[in-house]
Amino acid sequence: MKNCFKEGAISSDFIGTSIAHHQVKTNIGAHQIFLGQVRADSIDGKEVMAIEYSAHEEMANKAFHDIREATFDKFDLTCMHIYHSLGVVKTGEICLFAFVSSKHRKEVQRAIEYLVEEIKEKVPIFGKELFEDGSFVHKVNL
Amino acid sequence: MKVETHYYGMISDRLERSSELHTFETEGGTVNLRDYFETRHPELKEINYKIAVNHEITDILPANTEINEIALLPPFAGG
Numbered sequence: 001m002k003n004c005f006k007e008g009a010i011s012s013d014f015i016g017t018s019i020a021h022h023q024v025k026t027n028i029g030a031h032q033i034f035l036g037q038v039r040a041d042s043i044d045g046k047e048v049m050a051i052e053y054s055a056h057e058e059m060a061n062k063a064f065h066d067i068r069e070a071t072f073d074k075f076d077l078t079c080m081h082i083y084h085s086l087g088v089v090k091t092g093e094i095c096l097f098a099f100v101s102s103k104h105r106k107e108v109q110r111a112i113e114y115l116v117e118e119i120k121e122k123v124p125i126f127g128k129e130l131f132e133d134g135s136f137v138h139k140v141n142l
Numbered sequence: 143m144k145v146e147t148h149y150y151g152m153i154s155d156r157l158e159r160s161s162e163l164h165t166f167e168t169e170g171g172t173v174n175l176r177d178y179f180e181t182r183h184p185e186l187k188e189i190n191y192k193i194a195v196n197h198e199i200t201d202i203l204p205a206n207t208e209i210n211e212i213a214l215l216p217p218f219a220g221g
Contacts, residue, residue: 053219055150056148058197084221095221119220120218121218123218125219125221126150126152126215127151138155138216
């Protein structure tokens with residue numbers, strides 16, 4: 001089972017390199033990328049400084065695998081990559097990198113929406129929103 | 143049968159532990175895990191959570207089944 005987790009934030013270098021690796025795949029005509037970024041929400045007058053992510057890693061990687069298979073079944077894609085952070089990711093940093101490629105734009109536009117919604121709903125990842133004073137609240141996807 | 147139970151996210155914080163061993167007898171029939179855990183940890187009644195048995199989401203521990211792991215999963219927050 002592929003490990004979709006990376007410790008800490010997903011860097012712009014990593015994302016750029018991943019895009020560059022697709023230059024040899026000349027049957028691709030369209031990429032679509034979703035980047036989840038940690039937002040500095042204000043909660044009860046305190047600003048979120050970071051999110052600390054944890055997960056049931058084995059179940060989560062299985063869920064990523066199943067979502068990946070389902071997305072390939074539903075859409076005509078050439079390739080797909082998913083990475084999610086574990087540990088502390090500061091506000092403004094990237095915590096989710098989802099990347100789909102196909103011959104045509106409409107496939108990837110539909111696929112990325114499906115993929116991200118499935119990840120948010122079905123992957124057992126948990127998050128603590130951390131404040132500067134050391135307190136925290138648990139994040140819940142709406 | 144002793145089964146390692148893992149607690150995640152807000153459940154781990156609320157119960158102040160990340161895992162514990164529980165003993166189940168399933169030879170006589172199924173066990174309702176939600177009732178079982180909420181009897182032992184009443185604070186769980188205030189939390190929205192899912193139960194996974196051997197990585198499958200269910201509230202029921204089947205009869206005569208080998209159980210490797212139970213996990214209590216609070217609401218997901220990925221992305």
